[in-house]
Amino acid sequence: MRSALRQLPDKHKRLLLIDHCQQSQNRLESILEQNSLYQLTRCNDHVEAILLLQESPVDVILLSCNSSPLPCPTIISDLQKYKLYTPIIALSSSINEEQGQELINAKATDFLSTKNLCPDTLFRTLRHAELTVKQNEEIQLLQHSDTLTPVGNRQFFYRTLLHKLNVLALQKRQLALITVDLDHFRKFNNRYGFSTGDEIVLELGKRIQNHIGTDEVVARTGNDEFAIILDLPETYDLLVTVKQLLGKLIASLTEPYQHTDTQTNLSCSIGVVLAPEQGDEVDTLTKRASVARMQAKQIHGCSYAFFRPSMEDSHEQKAGLEPDIMNALRAEQFELYYQPRIDLRSGKITGAEALIRWNHPSQGLVMPGEFIPICENNGLIVPIGYWTIHQAALHLKQLIEAGINLERLSVNLSFRQFKDDMLVDTIKRIIKQEAIDTSVLEFELTESALFNDENHVRECLDSLAEEGITFSLDDFGTGYSSFALLHKLPISALKVDWSFVSQVQESSEATEIVRSIISLAKNMKIAVVAEGVETREQLDFLIKHDCDQIQGYFYSPPVPFEEFKRMLPKS
Incomplete structure (x- = not known):
C-alpha cells in the first residue's frame, strides 16, 4: 500500500480513504474510474493513516465516519496535528446539517453523504476541497510571513514547531531549536534610529536564510531575534550537523553590516536546545533555547551555547x-x-x-x-x-x-x-x-x-x-x-x-x-x-x-x- 502511493505519477491526485471496509473502497473506485485524474488508496484506521502520511503525502483524505469507534471530530483533530493543510472530507451514509456543522467546526474541509453518491457530486466536492485548501494555504502564507524579513513570523514558528514535535516519535526524527539575536541591538537603535535598525534586521534575516536548507525552518520571533528549526532523522548525527551550521552562521553574521554610508561590526549570541532529548514541548524548548542564548552572551563576541540543565537553575x-x-x-x-x-x-x-x-x-x-x-x-x-x-x-x-x-x-x-x-x-x-x-x-x-x-x-x-x-x-x-x-x-x-x-x-x-x-x-x-x-x-x-x-x-x-x-x- 505505501509503495503504491510513492510510485504514483505526479499527474495523479492522491486520495487516501480511511475505512476498514474493502467494499467502501470498491464503491468509490467504481466512481473514480470515470476520471483518471484520481488514484485511491485505503487504510483501516486513522493511526495507520498517520503513519502512512509521514512517508507519503496525499492530496485529499476521505474519512469514513461510519467505520470508526472514535467520533469523527476527534479523528479529524488528530489528523490535523500531523498534516496541517491536507483537506479532509468526511463521509457518512447518513448525516444531517447539525452533524455536518460539527465536522466543519472540527476543521473538516467538507462532508458528503455516501448514500446515492453520484460522480458529479464527488468530483465537485474534491475540486472544492482542493481549492479551499489552496486558498487557505495562501492566506496562511500571508498570515505567517514576517513583514520585514524574507522568513516566517512568530505565529508560523510556534505552529511549525508544534507540528514537528507532534511527529517526532512517529517519524523517528530529532530536531534542534536554534535561537539567534544581536548583542546590544537596543543601543544600536538608539544611536542610529529604528529605520536603520530595520535595515540591519533585514540583512540579518537574509544572511540566516542563505544558510538554511530547504528542509529547515527559519522565523523571526522578536525584534532582532530569529529561530531556526533543524529537523533530521534519528540516524543522523544531530550534534555534528548543528555545529557545522553554527560555524557557517557565525562566519556570515560577523561580517560588517553596511548602513548609511558606513559599516558596523555587530556580534550575536546563539542558543541551542535538542529535542526530544532536552524537551518535547514548545514552551519548554523555547525557554531553554533562550536560557542557552543568555549563557552565550556571557562569553562575549559571536558565541553559541548548547543548553545544559544546570543553566536553568543558574538562570533562575x-x-x-x-x-x-x-x-x-x-x-x-x-x-x-x-x-x-x-x-x-x-x-x-x-x-x-x-x-x-x-x-x-x-x-x-x-x-x-x-x-x-x-x-x-x-x-x-x-x-x-x-x-x-x-x-x-x-x-x-x-x-x-x-x-x-x-x-x-x-x-x-x-x-x-x-x-x-x-x-x-x-x-x-x-x-x-x-x-x-x-x-x-x-x-x-x-x-x-x-x-x-x-x-x-x-x-x-x-x-x-x-x-x-x-x-x-x-x-x-x-x-x-x-x-x-x-x-x-x-x-x-x-x-x-x-x-x-x-x-x-x-x-x-x-x-x-x-x-x-x-x-x-x-x-x-x-x-x-x-x-x-x-x-x-x-x-x-x-x-x-x-x-x-x-x-x-x-x-x-x-x-x-x-x-x-x-x-x-x-x-
Missing part, C-alpha cells in the same frame, strides 16, 4: 538577584578583595588583582560569576566598574600613606565599559581626585574587549597610557588574539589562563601552549603572569620555563583589603 537564581543589584551600590554592599601577585625571582608580593565581592543581605557573600554577567547585560557594569576603580584607587592611596609600596594594582575593565563615552575622562578624574601614582595602576583587559571595537579601544588605551597607566591582557590563549595586535597596543603583561596552567602536568597541548606564550612574551619584552597556580608541580614548571609572576591559591586566595594590607611589608 540570577533572575532573583537582578532586582537586588540595583540597590547594592547605594547600600554599599560591594567589597574589593585582593589576590597577591608573586614575583618568581624574589618570591615577594609585587602586585595584586582587585576582585569584587557582593555582601548580599540574605544570601551572604556572592561571587562575581553570579552577578557580573547580569550587570553586563543590563548596563550596571558601567557604574559598578567606576566604583571598583575608585575603591581600588582609595586602597592604593591608603597603602602609600601606610608606607607600603606596591608595583602593580590591577583592576578589570569589561569590554562593555569601553562603550561608555565617559570612560577615559572618568578614570582621569578619579586619578586626579585621589592623587595616586598612575604607574602602579594596571587595567586588565579581556581579548574580546580588544576585538569588539579595535580602533576605539586603542584610542582609549593610548589616552590612558599617556597618564602612565599600564595594561595586561587577561585569559590569554583562550580567545582570538592576533600577535600583530599586541605590537599595536600598550600591553605590558600577558596573563596565562588558569585552564592551561592547571593542565601543564597532564596535557602536552596545554604544556606547549604555556611554553609558547612565555616565549612569545619574552621576545616582545612583555611580562608573563600565570593565573590559577595551585600546586608545587605547576610552580616548578613555571619557574623552569622562566615565567615572571604567578597568582593563585598555592600562595593565597583573594582576601579582604585589611588582610591583604597585613601581608605586605612596609618600606
Whole structure:
C-alpha cells in the first residue's frame, strides 16, 4: 500500500480513504474510474493513516465516519496535528446539517453523504476541497510571513514547531531549536534610529536564510531575534550537523553590516536546545533555547551555547538577584578583595588583582560569576566598574600613606565599559581626585574587549597610557588574539589562563601552549603572569620555563583589603 502511493505519477491526485471496509473502497473506485485524474488508496484506521502520511503525502483524505469507534471530530483533530493543510472530507451514509456543522467546526474541509453518491457530486466536492485548501494555504502564507524579513513570523514558528514535535516519535526524527539575536541591538537603535535598525534586521534575516536548507525552518520571533528549526532523522548525527551550521552562521553574521554610508561590526549570541532529548514541548524548548542564548552572551563576541540543565537553575537564581543589584551600590554592599601577585625571582608580593565581592543581605557573600554577567547585560557594569576603580584607587592611596609600596594594582575593565563615552575622562578624574601614582595602576583587559571595537579601544588605551597607566591582557590563549595586535597596543603583561596552567602536568597541548606564550612574551619584552597556580608541580614548571609572576591559591586566595594590607611589608 505505501509503495503504491510513492510510485504514483505526479499527474495523479492522491486520495487516501480511511475505512476498514474493502467494499467502501470498491464503491468509490467504481466512481473514480470515470476520471483518471484520481488514484485511491485505503487504510483501516486513522493511526495507520498517520503513519502512512509521514512517508507519503496525499492530496485529499476521505474519512469514513461510519467505520470508526472514535467520533469523527476527534479523528479529524488528530489528523490535523500531523498534516496541517491536507483537506479532509468526511463521509457518512447518513448525516444531517447539525452533524455536518460539527465536522466543519472540527476543521473538516467538507462532508458528503455516501448514500446515492453520484460522480458529479464527488468530483465537485474534491475540486472544492482542493481549492479551499489552496486558498487557505495562501492566506496562511500571508498570515505567517514576517513583514520585514524574507522568513516566517512568530505565529508560523510556534505552529511549525508544534507540528514537528507532534511527529517526532512517529517519524523517528530529532530536531534542534536554534535561537539567534544581536548583542546590544537596543543601543544600536538608539544611536542610529529604528529605520536603520530595520535595515540591519533585514540583512540579518537574509544572511540566516542563505544558510538554511530547504528542509529547515527559519522565523523571526522578536525584534532582532530569529529561530531556526533543524529537523533530521534519528540516524543522523544531530550534534555534528548543528555545529557545522553554527560555524557557517557565525562566519556570515560577523561580517560588517553596511548602513548609511558606513559599516558596523555587530556580534550575536546563539542558543541551542535538542529535542526530544532536552524537551518535547514548545514552551519548554523555547525557554531553554533562550536560557542557552543568555549563557552565550556571557562569553562575549559571536558565541553559541548548547543548553545544559544546570543553566536553568543558574538562570533562575540570577533572575532573583537582578532586582537586588540595583540597590547594592547605594547600600554599599560591594567589597574589593585582593589576590597577591608573586614575583618568581624574589618570591615577594609585587602586585595584586582587585576582585569584587557582593555582601548580599540574605544570601551572604556572592561571587562575581553570579552577578557580573547580569550587570553586563543590563548596563550596571558601567557604574559598578567606576566604583571598583575608585575603591581600588582609595586602597592604593591608603597603602602609600601606610608606607607600603606596591608595583602593580590591577583592576578589570569589561569590554562593555569601553562603550561608555565617559570612560577615559572618568578614570582621569578619579586619578586626579585621589592623587595616586598612575604607574602602579594596571587595567586588565579581556581579548574580546580588544576585538569588539579595535580602533576605539586603542584610542582609549593610548589616552590612558599617556597618564602612565599600564595594561595586561587577561585569559590569554583562550580567545582570538592576533600577535600583530599586541605590537599595536600598550600591553605590558600577558596573563596565562588558569585552564592551561592547571593542565601543564597532564596535557602536552596545554604544556606547549604555556611554553609558547612565555616565549612569545619574552621576545616582545612583555611580562608573563600565570593565573590559577595551585600546586608545587605547576610552580616548578613555571619557574623552569622562566615565567615572571604567578597568582593563585598555592600562595593565597583573594582576601579582604585589611588582610591583604597585613601581608605586605612596609618600606
